[in-house]
Amino acid sequence: MAKPNSFLYISLCLVVLFNGCLAKRWQQQQQFNQCQLDRLDALEPNNRIEAEAGVIESWDPNNQQFQCAGVAVVRHTLECNGLLLPQYSPTHQLIYIVQGRGYLGTVLPGCPETYQDSQQQQQHQQEQEQEQGQSRRFRGDRHQKIQHFRQGDIIAIPAGVAHWLYNNGDSEVVAVSLLDLNNQANQLDENPRYFYLAGNPEDEFQQQGQGRRQQQQHQQHEQQNNNNNVLSGFSSELLADVFNMDVQTIRKLQGSEEERRPRKNIVKVDGELQVIRPPRSRQEQEREEEREHRQSGRGRDVDNGLEETLCTLRLRENIGDASRADIYNPEAGRISTLNSNKLRLLNWLQLSAERGKLNRNAIHVAHWTQNAHTVIYGVRGTARVQVVDDSGRSVFDDELQQGQVLIVPQNFAVVKRASSEGFEWVAFKTNDNAQITPLAGQNSVIRAIPADVLANAYQISREDAQELKENSQDIALIRPSRTSSERRVM
Template sequence: MPGEKVFPSEEYVHNEIDDKEEDEEGCTLSFQERLDGNNDTIGQESENPDLVELKQSRKKSLLEFRCLVEDAILSNYILGKNNGKFELPSDLRGNLREITLWGVPLLPSRGHDGTDVVLLKFLKARDFKVPEAFSMLRRTLKWRREFKVEGILDEKIDSRLENLEFIDGEDKQGRPVCYTLFGALKNREFYKSTFGTEEKNQEFLRWKVKSMEMGIQKLGFKSDGENSILQITDLKNSPGPATKELSSLNKKTVVLFQENYPELIFRNIYVNVPFWYYVSHALHSQFISQRTKSKFIFVRPLRVTQTLLKYIAPENLPVQYGGLKRENDNEFSTDDTVLRFSAGVTVIWDMTVVGYEVSYKEEFIPDDDCSYNVLLQKEKKMKESARNSFYIYEPGKIVITIDNGASSQKKKIFIRHKSKETLPVNQRQTPPTVNKPLSCQPIAFSTHANCKMSQTPHHMWRPKNPPLLSYKFHPSLSSTPHFTSNPEESSKPLFPFSMAKSKSLLFFALCFLVLFQSSVARQGARGQQQQGQGQQERGECQLGRLTAQEPQYRVQAEAGVTEFWDYREDEFQCANVAVCRSIIQPRGLLLPSYTNAPKLIYVVQGRGMTGVMCSGCPETYQSSQQSEQYREERGQSQRFRDQHQKVRNFRQGDVIALPAGVAHWCYNDGDEELVIVAMEDTGNHQNQLDNNPRKFFLAGNPQQQGQQQGQQQQQRRPGQQQQQQRPQYRGEYGSRRGQEQHNAGNVFSGFDAEVLAESFGVGRETARKLQGQDDQRGHIVRVESGLQVLRPLSSQEEQEEQERGGRNQTANGLEETVCSARLIENINDPSRADIYNPRAGRLTSVNGHNMPILNYLRLSAERGVLYRNALMAPHWKINAHCVLYATRGEARMQVVDQRGRAVFDGRVREGELLVVPQNYVVAKQAGDEGFEFVAFKTHENAMFNTLSGRTSAIRAIPVDVLANAYGMSRDEATRLKTNRNEAILLEPRSGSQRRG
């Protein structure tokens, strides 16, 4: 069943690694990165860009790549065009839908979780250039057929070669670790039997490919996992530079993997690298890409342990590389949980020091002064990871002394320990009696040596993985860790530390490791004020029926028309919203105005430009001398350099966000009518008045508008006069309507002309023009010669957004917030879809996450496209009302309230609007022509919950609960949960496909 792809919102960032440390005797070299001295952060970067938010351009590339691959598979040219020279494999002939790569289906519509993971690897390898990534994918599929990769895992290759490479353990992030050992090739006989002929060279390449395929078997290709391999190549005792065959084959292997296994190797770490290999690799690096170069790290012998521990935990690193992992280890395993002892305790410990060059000594010191100390390990220089054990036969302590006096550098030590039940031979027949329990605790600091360990049976708790602790030692210092059985003498848990410069001993106590993790969850509530008088008097939403409505009122102007939905209808009053639609003719100018509530505007058709005037913001648009000369040539005698605030371009599919009280104008500079739909949230916290919408014009004569609205209302809604006198409907369309009509006008018309003339420093005639009392053009006027304003082209505007930070402007404290806010966002581009189902449609949202101004407005919007007969699963908005406007096609919609009543069951057609209150359940099914809509929501981060699909509430309920709740069998309940694997956009299903 094809499923939709939900793109994430966090952007993928590749973390570069920088090393500040140098080692005189050994070094680490990489082409583009050096290793950081922080062991805890390296290796934690994720190579999966689909786990975090992709940039919009990369989301677009992924969507385009998915469509291209889908078409290539369905059209049978994914393996190349068939011109009679290429024959499809028998297993795929006529069935390319089943084609896979690395065990993952390639057909995107199959909805496999790993498909996007695989496609993203090819995109990343080609810098998200879709044509190049597609060509690379096709070449890879062709090469795998020619090289016969699919059956390579079953091939028997020279066992001596297979012993050169093995997979052992995982790194810190769960990636499989592959080790390659070239030391055995120093044997001349082995080398001659391995290389020399074309057949043997081909077998070597097949061995490398087989090893890679074995590593790929360890990958899950999950979007929430690690999907690459950490490669470690050991060059210790490897053949010298005279072995041309090995050098040539290594070069071929690198190029082969680069072209056919993109982004599958996280890092390629070469350890114990001789100097001649640096030179050889530098000469061959011209044949590999820069991206591949960045994955190579070369480590000299003295820094092998330090480097590998930055990627691999000590317990997973083999002892030959300075770790604690041993072959066939019977002492430490991840299966240790709870141990019971009948008598005696043996303590076992592992220890390794990064860089070695320290000496250490181990001894047991009994508490009884009459007993003898037991020397467990005389002082010696540490050359590799050390393991020791000791049977505790009487109360006492184990002391490990580590001396770093011979070194001039700090060192870090890793120690792990455990206890196990043992008895000495002479006591196995007569175990001692039970006295008291002994606790097993991880190492901690202690400044006292009086530690007791009793020889008694006890119960011991251990974590599933033995505690692993690390310590840092300054140069020329010694340290003495010790184990103790007395919890009261243990101090706080151990962390990496630096020791003071002295010869004093520090002791490590054996104590419980108790980790407390606390978190404080903050849940933001919208806290929206419900101030509207109408809402307060109603007390609740009395909605017995919802209707899909067209605008009730139509107001004509010189260059356009505005249509209004009656905001006094019950559903609009319940949601506290008002909606209007404006149709602006070419060269039409919607006069400057502002409203008492924030609003969102959706551009249904056309393009234009708008200016948003915010007091205090700089006037960043300034005319040049050429424009001054142009005005003078046209007969304007006065030379004036115009400057104003930013002018923004918009186009079809744009959402424009406008705060309350911020004035704006709009102009149609296209060749077709401009159609915009606007929703005002009158119940918003920014509106301190009642819930009636109010528009304040800065120009023109809105009186004409008010009169026409009143006439249209009387013609189309007779018998409503008494209802209009209700006191809760005061305002622009309220009980004092007649009085407001006679006093209507722009905000200047109420002032005395003398006051205006004095305020602007102009004459009375100019002041009277501001009042617009003789202007009969309405709220949309025609600009006959076209509007001449300063504005960039679309491409220039985009470049300006990128370079905005480089401008040298006068700062006034507002530029970082209001003045530079992004007010326009396009949601019509298919590549920006947040939810996509190739068989059902797509959803694109704009909210507080991707458009920060909406966090201030507390509004959001969604653009939906449903394909023919596709469905949106029944769902409800958790925290917002929804105002849906149909932009194309039609759909059948059903809305159900809390009582289970269908308050709406009908068709919503293009140009109609439907209000869906919060928590009301709604379902949509597109008609034969599909259905497109835009939905305004009264919350900046509106959330929804579904009733069907893989993320639904029903899917989250146990089968038995469903069976008993609905009185059905378990089989029926199971089908109810699992029949639909999509999220919210559902593919239409024929009657024969319906089950249960």
């Protein structure tokens, strides 16, 4: 038994263990024929929350495409110094950072608070505060690990894990989140939900819900002074005992003070957010990421107990850089994939992601995903996309533009051709190791099948079948040398 092998298998076992940590069950509403889709649409968000320091836009989860895939999509825009209030959801989430940079904080109960102020730092911060005219006496803080994120990152958040985002850059942060409602981790119903731990947040999916939620919304309009972070539902006296604080402060935690001027889900931080973090330059950051990445690949957690393993688990991986490309054709473009082999946590979440870039007029060849739905978000430019269902009908033949979402259901065949401005996208997949079968090119159906089967299946000559196979030497991204119109004349 060679060491590298035994090592690998042990890692797999660990992954399996984590997998077992969250639920293997779920309870979604299932509609009759929900994937009998006559037509797909490239969709824009249709709900918008204007918060103090940013905007939250969401796609209608009751749309049939979303119902078929069992997912919800939300886009957060954080202004500079904007703080997305601590929240959690019963679903696993993948977040793609479309632009900007900032901090991510997660709450992993049972994990230690490993970031602690040194005396020196405290003094430095106190001086800063004094410069900013704040003269409060300040005691040292201690909290759980904080992660930096930047454009091109995929962040994975397990169900029920509280987290917050903060924009510490000098431009807006734009983040697109996928909530996987049909995953067994979500034991509630098919409605997407966020539980907030602070503030007076609005419901991201409020205008789109049915039944109770509409009613509730109606009540809100009547009652006016609705506030709905989780703490607000408890009695102040009981919380005062729980937190060992006076009722006055508890009322602030419950958001009761904010009633007249709600800051909503994203609030503005006065000055800069003061958190403890290792000092570092951009190069240092990248070097550190590289190191973390190598370690994670080498299975750093083997020597540790399980708890520490969970606590040091990598939640984030960059797939925006060209250097991370898995498929690369300098003329046509590139694709980077992030699956559970690269980011172990995805095995637990049963999700993966793909980041693609097509140069002008280049084509991502026709293919289907064997074992997952694909949720495509247009990051830049436009493409003509065609999608075909099981009965050979074209259910989508249109442009997909920046900022739009298109859902390609499992096994539906899809082809993309970039416009003259090129096209970039991120795709979330509802499987941690999505398997793609291309119709043409390397690794394609055409090359795997014997020429005589092709000849008989398509009623073409054996020479044509052979030529079909030989012409399929390209990788999944191609830049046609001849235009379609030229070809038509041939």
